[in-house]
Every structure is written in structure tokens, then in C-alpha cells.
Amino acid sequence: MIKTSPLDEQAYHHYKLDNGLNVILIESPACSKSAVSMSIAAGNYNDPDDCLGIAHFLEHMLFLGTEKFHSKEDDFAQFVEKRAGHTNAWTSLEQTNFYFDIHNNFITEAVERFSQFFICPLFDPKAIETEQVNINSEYELKLKDEIRRLHDVHKQAVNPKHPYSRFTVGSKDTLVEKDGISLKQRLHQYFDENYTADKMNLCILSHLPLRHQKQLVDAFFSGIKAESETATTSLPLLYRRQDLGIKIQVQTLRDIKRVIFNFPLPSEAKDYKAKSLSYLSAIFGHESEGSLLSQLKQLGLATSLTAGGGVDNHITQDFNISIQLTQMTDDNINNVANVLFNFIEYLKQQSYLDHIYQDKKQLASFAFNDLEMHKPIDWVSQISLKMQHYAIEDVICGDYIMSDMNQDWLKQAFKALVPENLRLSILSNAKINNAISPWYHTPYSISEISKQEKHLWLTSKYHLAFKNLQPNPYIPKQQFQNKLEKNKSLEKPSILYKTENTKIWYEKNTQFPQAYGHIYVSLDLESCFTDMANQACMLRLFIEMFMESVQADNYPAEAAGLHYQISAHQAGLTIHISGYAEKQSEFCNKLLLQLLNSQFSFEQFELAKTKLLTSWNNTSHSKPVQQLFSMLTNLVQNNQYSYPSLYNALSEITLAEFEYFKQQLFASINIESFIIGCWQADQAMLIGKNIVSIFANSKPCHEFNRYVYLLPKLPQHVHLSIETSDIAVVNYFQSNKSSDKDKAYYMLLNQLLSPIVFQVLRGQKQLGYMLGSAYMPVNNTAGLIVYVQSSTHTDLDIQTNIEELLFHFSEILEQLSAEEWQQMKQGLINQLEDKSLSLRALAQNRWTSIGLKDTRFNRHATVVAELELIELEQMQVFSKQLFRDNSAGSQLLMTASPKENIKFMENYQNCGLDNLIELISNNKLN
Structure with missing residues (x-):
């Protein structure tokens, strides 16, 4: 069974x-x-x-x-x-x-x-x-x-x-x-x-x-051949003696300062029920006071740490401790190694902490008993793969079983946590001239860890205050389930509480039995809505500093499955909290109070600023097509800025400017929140009123409009000079209306176009591996993109092939049979009518509707109604209007290449990015 x-x-x-x-x-x-x-x-x-x-x-x-x-x-x-x-x-x-x-x-x-x-x-x-x-x-x-x-x-x-x-x-x-x-x-x-x-x-x-x-x-x-005539051979050891106790230095393309301590431990492949490695991952990876990471941070050596398993070759399993450094110097690396081996020695002297394993075991049991449904395609893929690794009765529960800690394995693992068994990888963009890897042409060097280094690592230098990981107060004491009433009609969100600057939406979860909840809080902040890049970059700097400052204090909640995320949007920021509902309200109050009362030091400011500048600078090494996508989404929305613009603005920001910004940040706000889960209405009302009370001293302000800038009728072309050698071309077609009819036409057009783009541009023309088409709405405005990234073709060649395909697409549609047309249309309708398989998916769908002002929560149904009316002949006419004469929308051609692009298309108005921004800034849709 x-x-x-x-x-x-x-x-x-x-x-x-x-x-x-x-x-x-x-x-x-x-x-x-x-x-x-x-x-x-x-x-x-x-x-x-x-x-x-x-x-x-x-x-x-x-x-x-x-x-x-x-x-x-x-x-x-x-x-x-x-x-x-x-x-x-x-x-x-x-x-x-x-x-x-x-x-x-x-x-x-x-x-x-x-x-x-x-x-x-x-x-x-x-x-x-x-x-x-x-x-x-x-x-x-x-x-x-x-x-x-x-x-x-x-x-x-x-x-x-x-x-x-x-x-x-x-x-x-x-x-x-x-x-x-x-x-x-x-x-x-x-x-x-x-x-x-x-x-x-x-x-x-x-x-x-x-x-x-x-x-x-x-x-x-039954016709599949039963067995191979070739005997299966056993694999040799992955690591020889000379492959251990070594340093591997790798020259990266991006500005990276990271070290990875890799220890091959005994394999757990045949003992999947114990999952003893999760114990080690928990004690090395926790972020609370007294943890390895907290000590590294206090010493100014590192900013983040992750710990977990790697390659399992059925004899050994890699255990990786990956640490982001503040500085990439030999002294810093040696100091980090010294703290790490002091921590290992500290752990060896402690007795086994069974509550850590039991906490993990209880959470795994809860997760299995509350298992949310997956999409069928994901579910069958997972199960067929797990049939390779687990006994048949365990193919579903195998990931969640934690039978008992294997103490013999743990003893062997601790014995393996020594410099002689270490593979230390050092990743930075510093020049290395020793060797080049054969396939990805990466400069590197490999050397033996010296006796002097081992001695230095094992000799205590710091006064370290490690502490054992305590029992987690956020883990639910017992498992509850959301009792569903049979045959109860599906509820939709309703406004539970409203003032001049506040809307609290609520929906009782009547679909899913899991005792989960989601709380969304969107804050429109008047101080951030200024159309100035320096305000936008300071908001992101604030979020970075805040998340870093509360990381240790909130780690137990995160470890217990209470996840939280804070992100910037066009007019302010959004907080999303999810997980078990039992202690979520309490944690929500704590997080919002932390947000309102946060204080930062000069060191935190400098560290976060450096981290963001490095991250934004590294975007120049992203795939060219991804850089164009980012440029596009920033271009057609108000109060959005490119990474180079944010980088330049942040470079000039001082601590005094940031402190003034922070003082004004929550001075005037508009609150919109959505609470969905197993809470009753009175419980949700309490959560909502607590949210409002936390910001009671802020002045009310109106909600700020999220605009979409409309492109000119004449097709435009902008070019991005990039550092990588690949060429990228993106064609963006934008609807000039926000109607359900336009959304239906653009969605259905992509449904028909997507397989043809793949078949023709990749299969026949062989323009590249990364290409396709996609429906791309921006807020309520429909859109379509066709993109190609290539290492073998010029931008002129790529665009010529794209235009040829799009020009003749209406003729391709003429070849569709009535049956194929109905199948394609019905396929899209089925996708839009698909019910959410989890509370997470439902919550995200509802929150998106709130953001799009779909207060009837029927945006998919209204598009489906329009889809039902579209005939094949109408789609042929629409594709001609869009792709041939630009009467059904506007077109933006975006190219990226290592050199300045020449004006190669007569049909496009070639302009710089700044000129295009100025051109569209006064033409916008809500």
C-alpha cells in the first residue's frame, strides 16, 4: 500500500x-x-x-x-x-x-x-x-x-x-x-x-x-524491452585522498565574495528515513543569537550563511557550508575558517540535542499530513522520480519520514568535519592565471591546504559566545485542520474594515483543510511616490537593512514555517506573511512593530549599501534577454527605475540623507490588507485592527495610481549595449486599451503563436536555444512578447526572421482546421477556469485581483466570456492588424549586443532610452 x-x-x-x-x-x-x-x-x-x-x-x-x-x-x-x-x-x-x-x-x-x-x-x-x-x-x-x-x-x-x-x-x-x-x-x-x-x-x-x-x-x-544485455558496473570513489584537504580558487564573472566549505560525509542514500543530515544542517544553518552566523556577523567577517547537503554518490554525501564574506582577503578567509572550526569543536563537546531533531520531525509530519495538492504534471513527475529512490509504499511520504536520528552516522560525520577532509572553494572575481577549466573556460587554481593554514584554523583567536539552538516557540503544539462545510459555496473576499486610508479585505478559507493563513499588507507611502530614483533606491536600501536587522530575532519563526517577505512596489512596499495560522497574528504584529521602530547603525548602512550596489552592478552579467525584460517592465510603468539608474542614485546617498528619508517614510500612508485562512471573521477583524493601530500615528493619504505608459503608434527601437557576447532581440506588442476583449485577443494570440515560434525560429531557422513568445500584461494592459537570444546570428538576421514569421502568421492560421481552432481556444479557456490547487495559489490570485481593482474577483471569467466570442477569421484579422499595420496595438523593438547598434530597420523610429521615456511619459493608462 x-x-x-x-x-x-x-x-x-x-x-x-x-x-x-x-x-x-x-x-x-x-x-x-x-x-x-x-x-x-x-x-x-x-x-x-x-x-x-x-x-x-x-x-x-x-x-x-x-x-x-x-x-x-x-x-x-x-x-x-x-x-x-x-x-x-x-x-x-x-x-x-x-x-x-x-x-x-x-x-x-x-x-x-x-x-x-x-x-x-x-x-x-x-x-x-x-x-x-x-x-x-x-x-x-x-x-x-x-x-x-x-x-x-x-x-x-x-x-x-x-x-x-x-x-x-x-x-x-x-x-x-x-x-x-x-x-x-x-x-x-x-x-x-x-x-x-x-x-x-x-x-x-x-x-x-x-x-x-x-x-x-x-x-x-508492454513493448518496451525488458532488460539490457550490458552489465551494470559499480562506480569508483568520487574523491581520492589527493582530492581532500585542498583549496579550489575560482575566478567568477560577477563580483562575488563567497567561500564554500565542503566536507564529504557518509552517504544517507540507503537510510533515507533517518535524514540525520537535517540535524547538522539545522545547527550549522540557524541564524539566532549564539549561532555560527551571528558570531561571524559580530566580527564583521560575513553577511550570510547556508548549510545543507550536496552531491550524494552513494558512498559519501557532500555537506556544504556556504558563506558570503564582507571582504575577500586571505586574512578574512582564515578568520572565517578559524571561527568555523571553533564552532565544530564546540559542537563536539556538546551532548546531542534531541529537541532539534524532534522539531524538524514534527514539522515534517505536519507538512505531510497537510500536504497541498500539486499540479498533475508536477505530481506525476515527482512520483516517477521518487520510485527510483524510495520503497513503493514511501514514494509520497518518503520526503517527510524522519524515523530517528542515526547516532552512529552522526559520530562518523563529526569525525569527518576536519581540515584534512575539507574541499574549500573560494569564489571571487580576482584574476587567476594557473589553469582554465575545459568546457566553461573558468580560470582556477587547486592547491593543498598547508600545515600552517590548518594550525591557524584550529588555534583559537577570538572569544566566541556560541549558544545551543533552543526549542522553537513558534512550532505548533499540535496539528489542527480547517474544518470545511460540505457543499458550502465558494466565498470571495469582502471588505471587513474601511477608513479614509484603510481597506482590510477578508476571506474565510472554505476550500482547503490545511490550517494555513496568508496576510498581505500593502503600504502606499507618500514619501516614496516622487518620481525620483534616489527615493526608490533608498526604499530598497531600507528593506535590505531591515531584513538583515531582524534576521536573527525572526529566525525561529522562519524555521517553524512562518515565512515573511517584504518587497518594493510602484508606490511603497508590500509585506506578505504565510504559514500555520496558529501564531501568525502574533508574528504579524511583531514584524510590523519591528518595521516601524527599526534603527540602523552606520556599519549596517555601509554594509547594505555595498551589498545592493554589488547586486545591481552584477545585473550587467545577466542573460541579455533578461536585461531587456527588466528594461521593458521599468520603462512602461511609473516610478520604476533601471538597475543602472538605481546604482547611480545609491552611489551618491549619504547616511544623513537616508536618516531623513527613514524619518519621513511612514509619516503618511495608505493601507490595503488582505487576510485569508482558517480565521473566523472576528479573528480577522482583530488582525486587521492591530495592523491599523500599529500605524495609528501616521497621517492618512490617498492611494497612488499605478500607471502604464502607452507607446507611440509608430514602432520604436531602443538598443542596450551589453558586456556579454550573445545577441538578444525582444519584440513587445502593447494593447492601447485595458479591456477584457483586448486581453482575450492577446492571450489567445500567444496560445496560437507560441508553438509556431518554437517550431520555426528554433526548429527550422535554428536562431538559438533561448527563444519563445509569451503573454505579457503590465497591470491591466495586455501585451505580447516574442524574444530570441543567440550566439550565432546577428540582430538584423534575428529580427528579419521574426518579422517574416509574424507577417505570415495570419496565413498560418488559415491552415488550422475547425477542430484544431476549437482545441486551442478551449485549452486557454481551461487554463483560465482551472481552480487553484492550494491556498497559496488562491491567496496570490485574490491579492493580484485586489491590486488590479477586480473587486468582483471575476477577471478570468470576463476574459473567458470574450474568448468564447472570438472566431478564427477575427483572429486572422487581429494578427494582421497587430503584426502588419500596427492598428491593434503599439510595437517596441528592443535589441542588446556588445556594441552600439546601427540603425538597421527602416520601419522603426530609432531612439535612445531617455528619449523614449520622455516621449511616453505624458501618455498613460491607469
Whole structure:
């Protein structure tokens, strides 16, 4: 029997086919979509040495045709997407996972097509040639990714006989014919050796009864080959003696000051029920007074710390302590190491603190018993993967089981926390000339930790005041559930309390049994609504300093699942608190009082200012297309500023200016709050009035308008000069109205356009790996973006191809059959009508509606009503008006490249960003 959460009303059935395929079926009568996932116990580790990346390449190739389904009309991704579905896959070191969802009406056809992936893939030579380019583009896209660069260096300091040491993505240099063996033969060989039923786990979730699902599986998956003729070989040790007790220095692209202390500890892979590593993670990672982090902060050595598990190779498991430094100097690193090893010695002298493990165990038990529903596609993907690691009865509860602390493991772990077993990674942008990693071209050096360094680390220098982690007062004493009344109609938010500057919205949770709650508080601050970048940057500086100042005091609440977040918006800031409702009101009062009464030192000011300046400066190393997205959202909204503008403004801010700003910050406010959870109305009223009373001394002010700037009718072009070598092009189409009809047209246009963009621009034109289209609303204004990032094409070439596709899109629509049109339209309608699967999703949806002034909370329903009226011929006319003559909206072309862009498009008004801002600043929609 599969152990399920008490709240999970779905029916589960596990069995095996005669060929050995492991199957879990889930009957979910209320689901609007069916979902399927296949997990294979083979991945990058199974690549042959002379064809690195073949596992990843095969994952791509299985989507490109099978012997039974190989015509253009049989394309699996398009088949699914036209029927309201999605599909994807990924490859990791030891697994590959394929998954999709689809409208219930088409599950039988989809399962048949999907099953052929694992029985008779086509491996068409033309598709192989095309996908080689796409794989190489994917590799090149991540060349500047800091995590991949770090891993590339990490691989140079492990056992070269272990497959972890190898390149995994694949490129034009590794995926080639060798020794007369074609790539097609390589694919067949890898497939035959690894894609066998004994290595596969299938999970299906559907509205269909279990017996019908079983009939589908028996009919379509029995043809999978049972076993491989190739024997499985055991892996060697990942770390040799010479791979321990070393320093690995890595030159980063961004301004990073981080050290990672990596200790290989005994593996817990076969003892997943104990989860003993969580105990170590808790005592190293806590942030309260007397913690490792608090001592490092008091000494001015570090600003943040995380601790947790890493790579588990079934013999050892990495335990990583990652620390952000204040300064990247040898002295600072040595001082941090000294404090860390003093902390380790302190822990070794303490007795085992069982309350830490029991707190974690109780929270895990609560989390499992209160398990929120996932989207079907996410659920089946998780389960098929967990079937590889857990006993079948534990595939759902396995992540939450904490049986008991393994004391023998803990003793071995403490013995391993010594300099001789350490792999110390030092990450900074300081120049290194020793070596270059082979695939991501990262400068690095590897050296042995000297005896002098070990002695220095183990010799106490500071008077340290470590304290044991105390029992957590915020953990609920016992588990409660929200009692739901059967057949009770769905409630909507209503205004519980209102004054001239206050609105408190409330909704009783009548859908979900979890005893959770969400409290949102939006503060419009008159002092921040000045259209000045220095006010915006000081607000962000305030948030940064505040979050840092309360981190230690509020850590117990965070550890107990009471999460809080504070973020800036166009007119002020938003506070969001979520988690168990039992102690949330009490914590909300505490957090708001901390916010109102915060005091900061000069040192805190300087530290936060440096941290923000570094972060904003590092955005220049973001992906070019992400930089353009950021530019776009800041451009078309009032009181929003680019990171360079914020950086320049903050550079000039003094402590005196900030203190004056802080004194005025809450002087005049407007409050809008939303309370949703298992609270009764009188309890919510008390929460709301407490919020209001905390700001009772502030003057009331009106709510400030959130504007969207309308682009001119004549298409505009702006260019961003960037440091990276890739080229990015973004076409943004903006509606000139805020009507539901426009939203319906723009949404449906993207639903139709998205698969075509992928098929043509990536599949046929091979412009790049990172591209697509998306519906992009800004506040209540509809919009659409088409974007491409490429390392192989010019901006002129990219834009020419985009324009050609968009110009002829109405003709592509003419080829749609009436059935396909209805399927695409119904797919979008189904997405909009989908009910929230969790309180978190519902709360976010409601809060968004409040922000958009949808006080009837029917914004999706009104768009659906408009969608129902749209005919194919009308969509053809709309696409012509938008893409050909600009009468259905306005267009902004944005480009990013390493050099100043030439004026290459006659149809666009080329202007600088400042000129465009001035041009649109007087033309705005609420």
C-alpha cells in the first residue's frame, strides 16, 4: 500500500508489467487534465567516454519522431500543446525524466504516442543534424552561468575515473561521428543499453478509472524491452585522498565574495528515513543569537550563511557550508575558517540535542499530513522520480519520514568535519592565471591546504559566545485542520474594515483543510511616490537593512514555517506573511512593530549599501534577454527605475540623507490588507485592527495610481549595449486599451503563436536555444512578447526572421482546421477556469485581483466570456492588424549586443532610452 496524506482523496495503484516496468496509477476524478511521467534510471553517468552528452542528446531526440508517429502532423509537442497541454524532459547525472499533461479527452491518443518514445524512436538523420545545433546552442547559452562554471572547476578536482568528472551537456565537439560509428548508431546503442523496462518507472494521473488506466498501460507499454544485455558496473570513489584537504580558487564573472566549505560525509542514500543530515544542517544553518552566523556577523567577517547537503554518490554525501564574506582577503578567509572550526569543536563537546531533531520531525509530519495538492504534471513527475529512490509504499511520504536520528552516522560525520577532509572553494572575481577549466573556460587554481593554514584554523583567536539552538516557540503544539462545510459555496473576499486610508479585505478559507493563513499588507507611502530614483533606491536600501536587522530575532519563526517577505512596489512596499495560522497574528504584529521602530547603525548602512550596489552592478552579467525584460517592465510603468539608474542614485546617498528619508517614510500612508485562512471573521477583524493601530500615528493619504505608459503608434527601437557576447532581440506588442476583449485577443494570440515560434525560429531557422513568445500584461494592459537570444546570428538576421514569421502568421492560421481552432481556444479557456490547487495559489490570485481593482474577483471569467466570442477569421484579422499595420496595438523593438547598434530597420523610429521615456511619459493608462 502506498502511504498517502490524510487529505489526499485520490486512488493509487501500483503494479509491474511482465517486462518489469514499474507503474503507479492515480485516479483523480476531479482533475481537468491528465498527466504522465516516465523516469529512467540512466543519465549523464551512462555516457560513453567518447560520446559525452549522448544521454542529454537522446532526451531531445525522443521528441522528434518515432517509427509509428513520424510525420510533421505527429510532432508530439504540438499534438499536446494544441490540446491544452505541456510537455518537457530533463537529464541529470543518474536519471532522465519525461512528462506531459493534456486535456482529459485526449489522454488515450497521447499515451500511445508517448509510449513509442521508449519502444521505437526514429532517430531521423535530418533531425539529428538539426538537434546537434540546438544542443550546442544550449551549451553555449550557459557558458557564463556561474554555477556551471563552478561545477566545471569542481570536476577537475575529483577522481577522473568517476563519471562525475566529465562534461554532461554535449556540444558540436562531443556529439560527432567517431571511428566510423555514426551518431545515429550511438543513439541506438545508448537507447538499447539504458532504455529498458527494468530501469523505468511510469506514473499516470487521470480522471479515468484505475482499470481503464491499466488497460492503456498494458496495451501501449508492454513493448518496451525488458532488460539490457550490458552489465551494470559499480562506480569508483568520487574523491581520492589527493582530492581532500585542498583549496579550489575560482575566478567568477560577477563580483562575488563567497567561500564554500565542503566536507564529504557518509552517504544517507540507503537510510533515507533517518535524514540525520537535517540535524547538522539545522545547527550549522540557524541564524539566532549564539549561532555560527551571528558570531561571524559580530566580527564583521560575513553577511550570510547556508548549510545543507550536496552531491550524494552513494558512498559519501557532500555537506556544504556556504558563506558570503564582507571582504575577500586571505586574512578574512582564515578568520572565517578559524571561527568555523571553533564552532565544530564546540559542537563536539556538546551532548546531542534531541529537541532539534524532534522539531524538524514534527514539522515534517505536519507538512505531510497537510500536504497541498500539486499540479498533475508536477505530481506525476515527482512520483516517477521518487520510485527510483524510495520503497513503493514511501514514494509520497518518503520526503517527510524522519524515523530517528542515526547516532552512529552522526559520530562518523563529526569525525569527518576536519581540515584534512575539507574541499574549500573560494569564489571571487580576482584574476587567476594557473589553469582554465575545459568546457566553461573558468580560470582556477587547486592547491593543498598547508600545515600552517590548518594550525591557524584550529588555534583559537577570538572569544566566541556560541549558544545551543533552543526549542522553537513558534512550532505548533499540535496539528489542527480547517474544518470545511460540505457543499458550502465558494466565498470571495469582502471588505471587513474601511477608513479614509484603510481597506482590510477578508476571506474565510472554505476550500482547503490545511490550517494555513496568508496576510498581505500593502503600504502606499507618500514619501516614496516622487518620481525620483534616489527615493526608490533608498526604499530598497531600507528593506535590505531591515531584513538583515531582524534576521536573527525572526529566525525561529522562519524555521517553524512562518515565512515573511517584504518587497518594493510602484508606490511603497508590500509585506506578505504565510504559514500555520496558529501564531501568525502574533508574528504579524511583531514584524510590523519591528518595521516601524527599526534603527540602523552606520556599519549596517555601509554594509547594505555595498551589498545592493554589488547586486545591481552584477545585473550587467545577466542573460541579455533578461536585461531587456527588466528594461521593458521599468520603462512602461511609473516610478520604476533601471538597475543602472538605481546604482547611480545609491552611489551618491549619504547616511544623513537616508536618516531623513527613514524619518519621513511612514509619516503618511495608505493601507490595503488582505487576510485569508482558517480565521473566523472576528479573528480577522482583530488582525486587521492591530495592523491599523500599529500605524495609528501616521497621517492618512490617498492611494497612488499605478500607471502604464502607452507607446507611440509608430514602432520604436531602443538598443542596450551589453558586456556579454550573445545577441538578444525582444519584440513587445502593447494593447492601447485595458479591456477584457483586448486581453482575450492577446492571450489567445500567444496560445496560437507560441508553438509556431518554437517550431520555426528554433526548429527550422535554428536562431538559438533561448527563444519563445509569451503573454505579457503590465497591470491591466495586455501585451505580447516574442524574444530570441543567440550566439550565432546577428540582430538584423534575428529580427528579419521574426518579422517574416509574424507577417505570415495570419496565413498560418488559415491552415488550422475547425477542430484544431476549437482545441486551442478551449485549452486557454481551461487554463483560465482551472481552480487553484492550494491556498497559496488562491491567496496570490485574490491579492493580484485586489491590486488590479477586480473587486468582483471575476477577471478570468470576463476574459473567458470574450474568448468564447472570438472566431478564427477575427483572429486572422487581429494578427494582421497587430503584426502588419500596427492598428491593434503599439510595437517596441528592443535589441542588446556588445556594441552600439546601427540603425538597421527602416520601419522603426530609432531612439535612445531617455528619449523614449520622455516621449511616453505624458501618455498613460491607469
